[in-house]
Amino acid sequence: MNRARILTFNAALPVLDYRVPEGTNVVPGSVVVAPLGPREILGIVWEEDRLPAQSVPDAKLRPFREVLPVPPLRPELRRLIEWTADYYCAPMNSVARMVLSSGGAMRGPSTTTEYRLSGGMPERMTPKREAAIAALEGEQATIRELAELAGVSDGVLRGLVNQGVLEPVVVDIDRPYPRAHADHAEPILSAGQKPVADELVTAVEAEEFAPILLDGVTGSGKTETYFEPVAAALRKDRQVLVLLPEIALTENFLRRFEDRFGAAPIVWHSSLKSTERRRAWRAISTGEAQVVVGARSALFLPYANLGLIVVDEAHEVSFKQDDGVRYNARDVAVMRGRFEKIPVVLASATPALESLQMAESGIYRKLDLPSRYGGAELPTIKLINLTEEKPDRGRWLAPSLARELFVRLEKGEQSLLFLNRRGYAPLTLCRNCGHRFQCANCSAWLVEHRFSRKLACHHCGHEEPPPPACPECGEVDCLVPCGPGVERIADEVAEILPGARVAVVTSDTLNSPEKAAEFVAQAEAKAIDVIVGTQLVTKGFHFPELTLVGVVDADLGLEGGDLRAAERTYQQVAQVAGRAGRGAKPGEVHIQTRHPDAPVIEALAAGDRDAFYEAETEARRHAGAPPFGRWAAIIVSSEDEAEARDAARVIGGTQPRLDDIMILGPAPAPMALLRGRFRYRLLINARRSARVQDAIRQWLDPLDFPRGVRIAIDIDPYSFV
Incomplete structure (x- = not known):
C-alpha cells in the first residue's frame, strides 16, 4: 500500500x-x-x-x-463498528473511539510509578493531610488518581511524597494476569442444569454464530450453568466476554468466578485506574486475557480470539446507553457474535419482550431453567391494597408489612424493602408559601439526601445544601419533605424496629466494587437485618437467610408515560421478589399497591409470567410497538430555548411523508430542560419493515442548524424523558 x-x-x-x-x-x-x-x-x-x-x-x-x-x-471488529454506526445513526469515528478507549495502551510495554503510604507521618499535620492519609489506606495509584480518591489537590500529595509519607513504587504495567483453569473446581449441576449446560458447551465447540436465550427463574443457577460454556471456551484457548449491567454486581461475580476457575477474570468498567485500563486493553488485544467481565463498553474492546459472549441480566435497561453513541449492548452483543461466528448467551429470569419474540420466531434458541437450584421453592406473593390497609399517618409501610419485619427480626432472618427512589424525599417544599425546590439546570425537583445533607438533582448531578430559610418567602425552618425515598424508609424501619441493623443500598452508597463487596460480606455474615434498596438490589445477590421482601410502592414505575412501563415494572418486582427464599427457608413477598387490578400487578400476584407477557405482546402488536414495530426519537437541544424551538420546527416542517412511518411532534420533551439545555423531541413510530435509519438520514442531512444546536438520534429508545 x-x-x-x-x-x-x-x-x-x-x-x-x-x-x-x-x-x-x-x-x-x-x-x-x-x-x-x-x-x-x-x-x-x-x-x-x-x-x-x-x-x-x-x-x-x-x-x-x-x-x-x-x-x-x-x-x-471493523464490521461491527460499521454496523453500529449505520444502525444507530452515529458517526463511525465516535464508535471507533470506544474501541481505542485507553490512550496509554497505544504505546509499547512500559513501567509507571505509583505511590502508596509508607507508614510514616508528616512533620506537620494539616486537616487535608490527615484526610488524605485516612482515605489512602491500602491504596496504590498515580498521584492524580490518589488525589481524586482522597478529594485533595495534587500539591497536598506531593508534599507527602517529599516528606516520605507516600513512597514511589515502580510497576510493570503489562505484567501478565493469573491464569484461569477450566477444571479447577467443576460443579455438581442439577438434573435441570446439566442438559442446558451441555447444549451451551456444544454451541461453543461448534464455533458458529448461535444466539441463545437462557431463561431461568431467579435462583435457578443460571451463572453456574453458563460457567460450563466458559470452561469449554477456556479449553479451546478462546476468549470470553461476560457483560454485567451494574458495576456493583462485579465483586460478587468475581468471587464466584474465582471459586470456579481458580483466578479472577479481567475487569473492565469506568472506575478502573488508567494503568489498569491500559494493562487490560493490551492483554485483551494480544489474546493473553482469557475472560473479561465488564460493563457495556467492554463490548467494543479488540479481542484477539473471542469464543463466547454472555450478557447477564440481559433485560436490564442499563445496557442501553443514553448519550453519545446511543446503542443497546444486548443487541450489539448479538451482532458481534454474528460477525465473530460465536455463540451469544442472553441470560435472564425476566427476558425482554423483544428477546422472547426472537425466540418465538426461531431466530434465538431458547433454553429453560424452570426450577430453583437445590429444591428451593419460589416465594409466596401477597398483595397489600393500600386503599384498604393504609399506613399510619406519616409512615409508608402498611401495618401488616411492619409486623412481618418484626417477625423476621425475632427469628434472626433478613428482610429486604424495595423502593426505586434514591434519597430521603423526592420533593421538598415550603409549608408557608408552597415554594418547590427545583434544579437550576433541569426541569426536575431536587431530591433531599439526609445522609449527605444535600438537595440533589438525579439528572445532572447538581447539589446544594438545604437553606435555613425559604428563598421565596424568607420563612425560617419551614421546609417539608414530600414522599418517600429509601433513606426515609430506612428511618421508618429504625422507628419500628429500634434494634435492627439497617443497610441502605443504592448507587450512592454502593458506588464502587469495594463498597459492594463490603455490603455482601456484611449481609452474608448476618450483620444486616433489613436491607432497604433501589433497583440495585433486584439482581445478582444471593442471601440464604433473606426470607421477606417488601415492595414499598409497586405502582411507582407505572407512572410517567414510559411506553415500556408495564414490562419494566414486572421485571423489577419479579427480580426483587426472587431475592426471597433462596436458601432452605421459604420466602414471602409483600407487594404494596393502590392498583391491585392493574394487569401487571395481578400477574405478579398470580406468579403467571406467561399470561403477563401474552397480554403485553398483544398490546404491543396492536400499537405497532417493538418488537412488532420500530421506534426512534430525534432530540433537539440548545442552551437558547428559542434556538432549540426554531430548530425543532424546521425539522418538523421538513418531515417526510411516508406510508410506513408516522412522525409525532415536535413538542417540548418531558424533561424540557436538562443540564442547562432546552430540549424538544420528535417520536417516530414505523412498521418493522421500514428503513427508518435511511429515512432519518435523508431527512436531516440536508438541514443546517446554528452551532449551539445539537441533534441526537435515538434508535430503539428506552428513555422518553
Whole structure:
C-alpha cells in the first residue's frame, strides 16, 4: 500500500487519505498517528472500498507519522463498528473511539510509578493531610488518581511524597494476569442444569454464530450453568466476554468466578485506574486475557480470539446507553457474535419482550431453567391494597408489612424493602408559601439526601445544601419533605424496629466494587437485618437467610408515560421478589399497591409470567410497538430555548411523508430542560419493515442548524424523558 484511507477521530473530518511512508508495513485495522494541520491525531487504517473516496492526488498526500505497536483491529471488529454506526445513526469515528478507549495502551510495554503510604507521618499535620492519609489506606495509584480518591489537590500529595509519607513504587504495567483453569473446581449441576449446560458447551465447540436465550427463574443457577460454556471456551484457548449491567454486581461475580476457575477474570468498567485500563486493553488485544467481565463498553474492546459472549441480566435497561453513541449492548452483543461466528448467551429470569419474540420466531434458541437450584421453592406473593390497609399517618409501610419485619427480626432472618427512589424525599417544599425546590439546570425537583445533607438533582448531578430559610418567602425552618425515598424508609424501619441493623443500598452508597463487596460480606455474615434498596438490589445477590421482601410502592414505575412501563415494572418486582427464599427457608413477598387490578400487578400476584407477557405482546402488536414495530426519537437541544424551538420546527416542517412511518411532534420533551439545555423531541413510530435509519438520514442531512444546536438520534429508545 502506498496510499492509506484513515478513519480519524475528528468529527468534522471522519475520513482522510495519507501517503504510506516508505518501508512502512500497514494493513487495514492498523492504528496510526497522522498529522492534521500542526497537530497529530490517532486514526485507523480502513479498506478503501468501504469508505468514501478522496479526490486528493497521490502527489499531494502527506505521509502519516507511524504505525503504533498494537495489533491491527480485526475485520470482524471493523464490521461491527460499521454496523453500529449505520444502525444507530452515529458517526463511525465516535464508535471507533470506544474501541481505542485507553490512550496509554497505544504505546509499547512500559513501567509507571505509583505511590502508596509508607507508614510514616508528616512533620506537620494539616486537616487535608490527615484526610488524605485516612482515605489512602491500602491504596496504590498515580498521584492524580490518589488525589481524586482522597478529594485533595495534587500539591497536598506531593508534599507527602517529599516528606516520605507516600513512597514511589515502580510497576510493570503489562505484567501478565493469573491464569484461569477450566477444571479447577467443576460443579455438581442439577438434573435441570446439566442438559442446558451441555447444549451451551456444544454451541461453543461448534464455533458458529448461535444466539441463545437462557431463561431461568431467579435462583435457578443460571451463572453456574453458563460457567460450563466458559470452561469449554477456556479449553479451546478462546476468549470470553461476560457483560454485567451494574458495576456493583462485579465483586460478587468475581468471587464466584474465582471459586470456579481458580483466578479472577479481567475487569473492565469506568472506575478502573488508567494503568489498569491500559494493562487490560493490551492483554485483551494480544489474546493473553482469557475472560473479561465488564460493563457495556467492554463490548467494543479488540479481542484477539473471542469464543463466547454472555450478557447477564440481559433485560436490564442499563445496557442501553443514553448519550453519545446511543446503542443497546444486548443487541450489539448479538451482532458481534454474528460477525465473530460465536455463540451469544442472553441470560435472564425476566427476558425482554423483544428477546422472547426472537425466540418465538426461531431466530434465538431458547433454553429453560424452570426450577430453583437445590429444591428451593419460589416465594409466596401477597398483595397489600393500600386503599384498604393504609399506613399510619406519616409512615409508608402498611401495618401488616411492619409486623412481618418484626417477625423476621425475632427469628434472626433478613428482610429486604424495595423502593426505586434514591434519597430521603423526592420533593421538598415550603409549608408557608408552597415554594418547590427545583434544579437550576433541569426541569426536575431536587431530591433531599439526609445522609449527605444535600438537595440533589438525579439528572445532572447538581447539589446544594438545604437553606435555613425559604428563598421565596424568607420563612425560617419551614421546609417539608414530600414522599418517600429509601433513606426515609430506612428511618421508618429504625422507628419500628429500634434494634435492627439497617443497610441502605443504592448507587450512592454502593458506588464502587469495594463498597459492594463490603455490603455482601456484611449481609452474608448476618450483620444486616433489613436491607432497604433501589433497583440495585433486584439482581445478582444471593442471601440464604433473606426470607421477606417488601415492595414499598409497586405502582411507582407505572407512572410517567414510559411506553415500556408495564414490562419494566414486572421485571423489577419479579427480580426483587426472587431475592426471597433462596436458601432452605421459604420466602414471602409483600407487594404494596393502590392498583391491585392493574394487569401487571395481578400477574405478579398470580406468579403467571406467561399470561403477563401474552397480554403485553398483544398490546404491543396492536400499537405497532417493538418488537412488532420500530421506534426512534430525534432530540433537539440548545442552551437558547428559542434556538432549540426554531430548530425543532424546521425539522418538523421538513418531515417526510411516508406510508410506513408516522412522525409525532415536535413538542417540548418531558424533561424540557436538562443540564442547562432546552430540549424538544420528535417520536417516530414505523412498521418493522421500514428503513427508518435511511429515512432519518435523508431527512436531516440536508438541514443546517446554528452551532449551539445539537441533534441526537435515538434508535430503539428506552428513555422518553
